[in-house]
Amino acid sequence: MAEVLNVTYNGAPCYNIVFDKSFEELPKCILELGFKGRKVAIITDTNVEKLYAEEVKNLLGDDFDKVLVYAIPAGEENKNLTEINKVYGVLIENHFDRHDLIIALGGGVVGDMAGFIAATYLRGIDFVQIPTTLLAQTDSSVGGKTGVDYEGYKNMVGAFHMPRLVFINVSVLSSLDGRQFASGFAEVMKHGLIKDAHFYTWLLDNMYEIQERDLDTLIDMVKMSCDIKRRVVEKDPTEKGDRALLNFGHTIGHAIEKYKDFSLFHGECVALGAVAAAYISYKRNMLPMDEYYEIRDMFVPFGLPISVEDVDVEEIIKLVHSDKKADQSSIKFVLLKKLGKATLDSSVTDDEIREGIKEILWTEDFE
Secondary structure: OOEEEEEEEOOEEEEEEEEEOOOOOHHHHHHOOOOOOOEEEEEEEHHHHHHHHHHHHHHHOOOOOEEEEEEEOOOHHHOOHHHHHHHHHHHHHOOOOOOOEEEEEEOHHHHHHHHHHHHHHHHOOEEEEEEOOHHHHHHHOOOOEEEEEEOOEEEEEEEEOOOOEEEEEHHHHHHOOHHHHHHHHHHHHHHHHHHOHHHHHHHHHOHHHHHHOOHHHHHHHHHHHHHHHHHHHHHOOOOOOHHHHHHOOHHHHHHHHHHOOOOOOHHHHHHHHHHHHHHHHHHOOOOOHHHHHHHHHHOHHHOOOOOEOOOOHHHHHHHHHHOOOEEOOEEOEEEEEEOOEEEEEOOOOHHHHHHHHHHOEOOHHHO
């Protein structure tokens, strides 16, 4: 039996997040939105296409006028306007209009790109998120943020465009390799750290079941993580205030990600950025020392890094200032007051950032 969370927008019901262990209920969920007989474009990538595109297409085939699949080349390096233009061409050639539907079938890159296409094609058409990675299921598919990278800078071009449905099939997480799964878990851990200490404790208590990818445990975990993000997004849908708390770990994390030319996974960089931000919080006497060390060390058993090699501290600081989260001369930094309680701070200095980065530089002590 599928479980459902409802997300509101400006106080009114907006879309459902459906949690299930298969795709079987997907056609029913989409038909309930009124798309019977319309055209559907499943946008995926070349990795996910081989795993799930045919199954999803076949499930939808009987109820829609046309179901086509378009696969973007897999990889963050393809999250750009050149690939977006190719999809526009396919939609135009197949006469998609404002009443038709785009489905994002894939991880965060696919979700961001397909959502941006839906936001901008014919000034906006409907889309459905079917996230296939843990990172996308617990973070990027929820909240309506869409976008593409520009000249290596993440999500510099984008729009807010809410999906009509987010359909999460946790069984697809079994196809992720360990590093991809861990990358997604960084965002799950982040939700507990910034908003819910009880959820953070639950994650530690269920460590074995999470690592074994027990489906019942995964549904509980993904649903609780999405519920935290839902509450934040409903309060601040277009990131004017509290939603910025979701950027915990991302300020330094994005800079490391770019410096490393995306050779590290997004969640790995978020984990590194989270450790650095927690360290700054500790040095400011906001976070007790024991909580800082617990936060740092608890990333390790879930397969996430707490140190990084071969980075230039000063270059990372430059990249921090060039990130879209910088507001003129100040950086919007998310710090921790304690487990489960974060705060937004624009007074973090370059010296503090420098110390935070130095804290995560690899030394023999990390062996």
